[in-house]
Every structure is written in C-alpha cells, then in structure tokens.
Amino acid sequence: MPNVSPVLHGGVDEGEDLRVAAFRELREETGVTSAEIHSEVPYWLTYDFPVDVREKLNKQWGSDWIGQAQKWFLFRFTGKEEEINLAGDGTERPEFGEWAWMTPQQIVELAVGFKKPVYKEVLKYFAPHLQLDSAGQSSLNP
Numbered sequence: 747m748p749n750v751s752p753v754l755h756g757g758v759d760e761g762e763d764l765r766v767a768a769f770r771e772l773r774e775e776t777g778v779t780s781a782e783i784h785s786e787v788p789y790w791l792t793y794d795f796p797v798d799v800r801e802k803l804n805k806q807w808g809s810d811w812i813g814q815a816q817k818w819f820l821f822r823f824t825g826k827e828e829e830i831n832l833a834g835d836g837t838e839r840p841e842f843g844e845w846a847w848m849t850p851q852q853i854v855e856l857a858v859g860f861k862k863p864v865y866k867e868v869l870k871y872f873a874p875h876l877q878l879d880s881a882g883q884s885s886l887n888p
Contacts, residue, residue, distance in 0.1 A: 758817075768819045774834045775841050780825025787818040787871045791864045799860070818868045820875055850876065 758767040765783060772778050794813035795803065803811040832842045848856070850869040857865045 764817050765819070768817075768821075772821065774838045775832075776845070777831030777834050778823065778825060778829055780829055781821040781823050783819050784822045785820040785872060785875050787868060790815045790817055791867055792816070793860055793864050796860050816864065818871075820872045 757771070758764060762770075765786075768783065769779075769781070772781060792813060792815045795811060800811060830845060832845060833840050850873070854862060854865050854869065
C-alpha cells in the first residue's frame with residue numbers, strides 16, 4: 747500500500763506561506779496531520795475550465811472563474827489510515843466522498859479530462875521520487 751498523496755491542491759490565503767497552506771489544505775480536506783513534504787513542483791501549473799464547468803461555477807460562486815493556478819507538493823503520509831477523515835477537520839464543507847490509494851497511472855486515468863494534462867505533468871515531475879512495489883503500488887524513494 748502506498749504512502750503517497752500527490753493530489754493535494756487548494757486555496758492559499760493572502761500572505762500565507764505555500765507550505766503552510768499545503769498542510770492546512772491537507773488537514774481541512776482529509777483530517778490528516780501526520781505527513782511531511784517530500785518534494786514540490788518548483789513552478790505553478792494552470793488549467794482553464796471548460797465552458798460548462800465555468801458556467802456552473804459562475805452561477806454557484808457569483809463571479810467569472812476562468813481556471814486555476816496550482817502549486818503542487820508531494821507528501822509522505824506518516825500516520826495510520828484511521829486518521830484519514832473526509833469530513834476533514836470540520837472547518838470546511840467536505841470536498842470528497844471517498845478515497846483510495848492509487849498508482850500514478852490510475853490517478854491520471856480517473857482525473858476529469860480538462861485536468862489530465864496537469865496531473866500528467868505533476869506525476870512526471872514526481873516520478874523520480876516514487877517507486878512501485880511488486881503489486882504496482884507507489885511509495886516514496888528514501
């Protein structure tokens with residue numbers, strides 16, 4: 747079973763350190779506090795929302811959302827699976843309905859189409875830090 751979660755992204759508060767924001771988002775969205783940053787993509791990655799998604803977000807949030815710019819971090823999960831709680835820390839509305847450990851390829855395959863290029867780029871960057879075990883599961887290189 748892997749101990750890698752390369753799919754963390756979220757909002758950064760004004761003036762907030764990016765690493766602090768990454769830990770905060772991890773805690774808010776998954777309840778996880780037992781983690782350490784292993785690596786980071788040194789540049790921002792962006793994508794545009796398709797028209798239908800953009801229209802939905804504009805109705806939902808009342809402003810013109812064109813896309814997102816994201817900073818990505820690779821975490822090593824150091825806790826036990828019981829710590830993972832998709833209700834998060836209770837400060838935010840849950841964003842996820844389920845979770846699973848996946849291979850990098852599975853992550854790309856299951857990503858929504860307009861985000862796939864970003865996921866591919868992130869996983870290409872993190873690939874030197876990952877290793878697959880005999881069952882094809884990812885873990886971090888020491």
